[in-house]
Amino acid sequence: MGMRLRWEVLETALLSDNWATLKKTKLRLTLSDGTTSDQWRETYDRGDGAVILPYDPVRRHVLLGRQFRWPAAYRDDPEPFLIEAAAGLLDADDPTDCIRKEAQEELGLVLSDPVFLFDLYMSPGSVTEKLHFFAAKYAAGDAQAQFGGVTSEAEEIEILDLPLDEALTMARDGRIRDAKTVILLQHAALHLMPEAHS
Incomplete structure (x- = not known):
């Protein structure tokens, strides 16, 4: 596949750990042309x-x-x-x-x-x-x-x-x-x- 995006985790913070786990993560994304972008993403982990x-x-x-x-x-x-x-x-x-x-x-x-x-x-x-x-x-x-x-x-x-x-x-x-x-x-x-x- 053509996607060459790479990522690096810079920081993770726990927002909630009640019924499931809500975290925010700071990522550094490197695009296929070499440019980088730092972004915050939230993930909700309730299991499968x-x-x-x-x-x-x-x-x-x-x-x-x-x-x-x-x-x-x-x-x-x-x-x-x-x-x-x-x-x-x-x-x-x-x-x-x-x-x-x-x-x-x-x-x-x-x-x-x-x-x-x-x-x-x-x-x-x-x-x-x-x-x-x-x-x-x-x-x-x-x-x-x-x-x-x-x-x-x-x-x-x-x-x-x-x-x-x-x-x-x-x-x-x-x-x-x-x-x-x-x-x-x-x-x-x-x-x-x-x-x-x-």
Whole structure:
């Protein structure tokens, strides 16, 4: 690749170490033409995560959750209850173990064989998190719970068993606005259940 930018860390300062770590770093960037630029950058390190899309190829359904999201409410979003694929931080877990646990806690779904799809940086301008994407098959009989979430964490998640076509429409018309979920729905339409894609 043609990029020859080099960087040197000049200084790092801790801004916050509460739920995650926020640091500011002074970098000296050397561009390909030899010019240098000193810049401050902030990075938010909350660890890596995993996300899963359970899909039912027989009924052409997907299993998602709707939950309250404070950052959306903070922005005065009129609908701060976002529809999302089940996800969580890895902590010390392997991504596959993490996503099994999250699927059970958030969706009431016991998964034996989640399939790894890919991993992506979700907001590389300032957030260090890399998200590991998974999919797994489920059947109508597996999706009986109405609510999920960890009660001790005041987490309440409404479980939605939706036709894929409806979920794709919801992504197009703005009812589903979570990036990781839209990516997984598009992947499902293109690769997991392509005949459902219109």
